[in-house]
Amino acid sequence: MLDPVTESAAFGTAASLATVTDCKCRALATPHGFGVGHHFGPGAYPPGVATTSRPLVARSRRLEPGDPRHDRPLLELLPGGSALSWVRDGAGLVGWGCAARLEVSGPDRFERADAWWQQLCERAEVVDPVGLPGSGPVAFASMAFADHPGHSALVVPEVVVGERDGVRWITTIGDGAAEADEPEPVRPPGFVSYGDGQLSATGYRQAVAEAVGRMQEPGGLAKVVLAHDLLATTSEPLDMRFLLHNLAARYPSCWTFAVDGLVGATPELLLERTGYEVRSRVLAGTIWPREGHSTEQLAAELLSSEKNRHEHAYAAESLAVRLRPFCSDLVAPDEPEVLQLRNVLHLATNVEGKLSDADGRAATLLRLAAAVHPTAAVGGTPTEDAVRLISELEGMDRGRYAGPVGWLDGSGNGELGVAIRCAQVEDAAAPGGETGRSGGKLRLFAGCGIVPDSDPDLEVAEAEAKLLPVREALEGLH
Numbered sequence: 001m002l003d004p005v006t007e008s009a010a011f012g013t014a015a016s017l018a019t020v021t022d023c024k025c026r027a028l029a030t031p032h033g034f035g036v037g038h039h040f041g042p043g044a045y046p047p048g049v050a051t052t053s054r055p056l057v058a059r060s061r062r063l064e065p066g067d068p069r070h071d072r073p074l075l076e077l078l079p080g081g082s083a084l085s086w087v088r089d090g091a092g093l094v095g096w097g098c099a100a101r102l103e104v105s106g107p108d109r110f111e112r113a114d115a116w117w118q119q120l121c122e123r124a125e126v127v128d129p130v131g132l133p134g135s136g137p138v139a140f141a142s143m144a145f146a147d148h149p150g151h152s153a154l155v156v157p158e159v160v161v162g163e164r165d166g167v168r169w170i171t172t173i174g175d176g177a178a179e180a181d182e183p184e185p186v187r188p189p190g191f192v193s194y195g196d197g198q199l200s201a202t203g204y205r206q207a208v209a210e211a212v213g214r215m216q217e218p219g220g221l222a223k224v225v226l227a228h229d230l231l232a233t234t235s236e237p238l239d240m241r242f243l244l245h246n247l248a249a250r251y252p253s254c255w256t257f258a259v260d261g262l263v264g265a266t267p268e269l270l271l272e273r274t275g276y277e278v279r280s281r282v283l284a285g286t287i288w289p290r291e292g293h294s295t296e297q298l299a300a301e302l303l304s305s306e307k308n309r310h311e312h313a314y315a316a317e318s319l320a321v322r323l324r325p326f327c328s329d330l331v332a333p334d335e336p337e338v339l340q341l342r343n344v345l346h347l348a349t350n351v352e353g354k355l356s357d358a359d360g361r362a363a364t365l366l367r368l369a370a371a372v373h374p375t376a377a378v379g380g381t382p383t384e385d386a387v388r389l390i391s392e393l394e395g396m397d398r399g400r401y402a403g404p405v406g407w408l409d410g411s412g413n414g415e416l417g418v419a420i421r422c423a424q425v426e427d428a429a430a431p432g433g434e435t436g437r438s439g440g441k442l443r444l445f446a447g448c449g450i451v452p453d454s455d456p457d458l459e460v461a462e463a464e465a466k467l468l469p470v471r472e473a474l475e476g477l478h
């Protein structure tokens, strides 16, 4: 098997760090510049220079009917271990193994991740007769919500299987040894128990009440999105595929993702870039099923709720305003529509644009993401004040929850969702309790847009409804 490309990088200040991990998760921190190589010690490369000791070799080929990798659902191809996924309605990408990996943190994490990926792709040897978005070299990405704390990860798998427009293909990156990995049977996680995370539901209610009080004062924020977490412990080791299968079965229209231990099914698309086309689906404003109310009644109530319309307008506008400068054309409807999911209904705005290439190069997906993240669907209005208030009132580390998550290819295409309706796997198999068995530990997250007339009790209930997809997947509902 090809040695994974080992990224060793550090960028000057404590405020802005890129740690370096190889794919066997040996962390290498270096006080020197941006360098890459396999198993080279830190400091072997001069500051500011990115090198790889060996270029990536990516080979794609079409899969044909009769090949199990063509005929079986994408998620069923994943072997055990750390799964990579971006699947919607049965199509998308799954990946495994690790040919290269980057961890970054800090305010310029997007720019540095972008530079790393561009350099890897420029030097890569690519054989790609498939020629579709997602064929050729691919990195799965999961970016931290905040500048501090939290790390972001880019993982280049050794094997990717993709499906788009009815075409199935496989890409091997490296020597393709992992191509032969046979899926082991998926293991259920056993009993699931829940406990408070870093911010309990009671603490969350207080945080929302405090935010509402401050927002009602003169000069207060227009909107802030506050979240809390829930700790889940499983009696058996956690097989991420169990979660992925159940999420995809219950939420087929969402993007079922897994990147570096962050797993979920998001209904919200931050940005999709296909050539010069960009697309986004902004969500904000929520209602959840109540007894005696039909879906049509709930949808009508949501559309006519001034509070939800305000919440939504801030989010849709934040995306459109920040995306517009990169586009020669951008269409954002004036009126939201209703998106219906099993657990909730949302107000949704689909935005479409055409990237301008005035200087001969349209902005990359990661650059675009840096410009639009966080939208007011997960941050607030105005953004910087809201992000400060989130940090103050939540008092927890969101990690990569609510950050961009998805994939990028070597031709500039990719999809980044907003990492909501998800959990961070803290330990796939944590040391066991009294029984001596080893179970897993996950942090589930859910947040709600808070405006000056929000009711804290209702926001707690809304967050509970948003936690359901992962809870039910964990408990085996499909």
Ligand SMILES: C=C(O[C@H]1C=CC=C(C(=O)O)[C@@H]1O)C(=O)O
Binding pocket: 225, 227, 268, 283, 284, 285, 286, 311, 346, 376, 377, 378, 420, 421, 445, 446, 447, 448, 449, 450, 466
């Ligand atoms: C922040 C979350 O949801 C966002 C997306 C849709 C609707 C939202 C809302 O109505 O508050 C949130 O803005 C979450 O699920 O954790």
